[in-house]
Amino acid sequence: MRKQAATRQSDVLDVLNQHDKPMTAYAILDQMKVGEPGLAAPTIYRTLAALTEQGRAHKLESINAFVPCRCAHETSVPVLAICEECLAVEEHDGAQLLPQLTALSQKSAFEPTRHIVEIHGRCQTCAT
Amino acid sequence: MRKQAATRQSDVLDVLNQHDKPMTAYAILDQMKVGEPGLAAPTIYRTLAALTEQGRAHKLESINAFVPCRCAHETSVPVLAICEECLAVEEHDGAQLLPQLTALSQKSAFEPTRHIVEIHGRCQTCAT
DNA sequence: AGAATTTATTTTATAATATAACAAATTTGG
DNA sequence: CCAAATTTGTTATATTATAAAATAAATTCT
Ligand SMILES: [Zn+2]
Ligand SMILES: [Zn+2]
Ligand SMILES: [Zn+2]
Ligand SMILES: [Zn+2]
Numbered sequence: 001m002r003k004q005a006a007t008r009q010s011d012v013l014d015v016l017n018q019h020d021k022p023m024t025a026y027a028i029l030d031q032m033k034v035g036e037p038g039l040a041a042p043t044i045y046r047t048l049a050a051l052t053e054q055g056r057a058h059k060l061e062s063i064n065a066f067v068p069c070r071c072a073h074e075t076s077v078p079v080l081a082i083c084e085e086c087l088a089v090e091e092h093d094g095a096q097l098l099p100q101l102t103a104l105s106q107k108s109a110f111e112p113t114r115h116i117v118e119i120h121g122r123c124q125t126c127a128t
Numbered sequence: 129m130r131k132q133a134a135t136r137q138s139d140v141l142d143v144l145n146q147h148d149k150p151m152t153a154y155a156i157l158d159q160m161k162v163g164e165p166g167l168a169a170p171t172i173y174r175t176l177a178a179l180t181e182q183g184r185a186h187k188l189e190s191i192n193a194f195v196p197c198r199c200a201h202e203t204s205v206p207v208l209a210i211c212e213e214c215l216a217v218e219e220h221d222g223a224q225l226l227p228q229l230t231a232l233s234q235k236s237a238f239e240p241t242r243h244i245v246e247i248h249g250r251c252q253t254c255a256t
Numbered sequence: 257a258g259a260a261t262t263t264a265t266t267t268t269a270t271a272a273t274a275t276a277a278c279a280a281a282t283t284t285g286g
Numbered sequence: 287c288c289a290a291a292t293t294t295g296t297t298a299t300a301t302t303a304t305a306a307a308a309t310a311a312a313t314t315c316t
Contacts, residue, residue, distance in 0.1 A: 003294080003295095004282095004293090004294090005293075005294075008294090024272080024273075025274080038296080039295090040295075040296060040297080041273085041274075041275085042274085042275070042294095042296080043295065043296090045273090045274065046294080061189040061244070061246070062189040062244050064273065064274095064302095079229075079232055081233060081236070081238045083238075084241070090236050090238060092232045092235065094228075094232065096228050096231075097225060097228050097229070100222075100224050100225050100228070101207075101225070101245075101247065103224075104207055104209070104220045104222065104247070105209060105247060105249065108209070108251070108252060109251075109252035109255070110218060110247065110249055110250070111249045111250045111255045112209070112247045112248070112249040113248055113249045113250070114247070114248040114249070115245075115246075115247055115248075116189070116190050116245065116246040116247070116248070117229075117243075117244070118189070118243075119229065119238065119240045119242070119243055119244070120240070120241055120242040120243075120244070121233065121238055121241045121242070122238070122239045122241070123236070123237075124236060124237035127237070127238075127239045131265085132264095132265095132311095133264080133265080136265090152301085152302075153302070153303080154301075154302075166266080166267080168266070168267060168268080169303075169304085170265090170267080170268095170303085171265075171266065171267090173302090173304075174265085174266095192273095192301085192302065192303095257316105258315100258316090259314105259315090259316085260313100260314080260315080261312100261313080261314070261315090262311105262312080262313070262314085263310105263311085263312070264309105264310085264311075265308100265309080265310070265311085266307105266308080266310085267306105267307080267308070267309085268305105268306085268307075268308085269305085269307095270303100270304085270305075271302100271303080272301100272303070272304090273300100273302065273303085274299100274300080274302085275298105275299085275301085276297105276298085276300080277296100277298080278296080278297080278298095279294100279295080279296070279297090280293105280294080280295070280296090281292105281293080281294070281295085282291105282292080282293070282294085283290105283291085283292070283293080284289100284291075284292085285288105285289095285290085285291095286287100286289085286290100
């Protein structure tokens with residue numbers, strides 16, 4: 001059996017939204033295999049690629065995990081703060097960073113297509 | 129036979145410096161195995177962990193590769209611009225970004241320990 | 257110095273992450 | 287409809303990273 005990409009995407013997004021921590025592709029896969037045992041990794045990776053391209057989810061590059069976008073910052077810079085203790089992720093809009101990032105790129109006539117900003121540390125709850 | 133960590137570290141840094149593109153851990157391993165066939169992945173990963181902790185090398189989190197630090201910005205924010213076409217990496221010091229990044233963290237009383245800033249795009253040479 | 261203990265490094269094996277290549281179903285344009 | 291193009295599913299494999307066991311060096315103690 002086969003599902004449309006759009007359906008897959010909202011299914012995966014649902015799974016992401018049902019968890020309050022970032023999920024790896026394989027964690028998502030395991031979750032979805034409960035109801036759909038035949039499912040395999042490439043389906044998940046393809047769906048995640050679509051979701052991140054659309055800005056509906058983000059990949060945390062530094063921990064190889066994914067979160068749903070909760071920010072609606074299509075045109076801007078997502079800033080993802082990751083608690084190293086509890087793995088909670090806080091999402092901010094980094095529009096304010098753009099001028100400075102652009103200035104850095106211009107130093108060497110680099111043409112940016114995507115900015116990655118992640119902050120590791122401790123969330124309020126975990127900071128003693 | 130066995131080598132001191134410090135020696136391993138400068139060996140690995142030498143390999144990184146001899147290439148003008150970022151290298152994966154396994155690319156470094158292959159290179160070093162030429163002269164030292166017994167070498168295995170954990171040695172490389174341990175050495176890279178030490179080098180990145182010391183700020184003598186950086187991991188490009190978005191492409192799982194490493195470059196030697198050419199910036200001497202121990203206390204600041206490394207900004208790594210990666211050309212998606214030729215993989216050249218330009219390193220900048222992002223000290224100017226710190227106030228804004230700090231402001232974002234403070235919004236939710238997040239205590240940052242490490243900032244990750246990467247820019248994907250095209251370098252001057254590859255931008256037509 | 258020489259044995260006992262600790263620590264650091266290497267090796268082996270395996271886990272986790274990601275993609276290539278192929279097969280099957282669906283859609284599109286005639 | 288039918289053929290061609292596209293999208294989705296499946297199988298197999300490549301890449302990245304780490305756990306656990308084995309070994310070697312260094313340290314401590316007698
Ligand atoms: Zn977002
Ligand atoms: Zn936390
Ligand atoms: Zn640097
Ligand atoms: Zn380039």
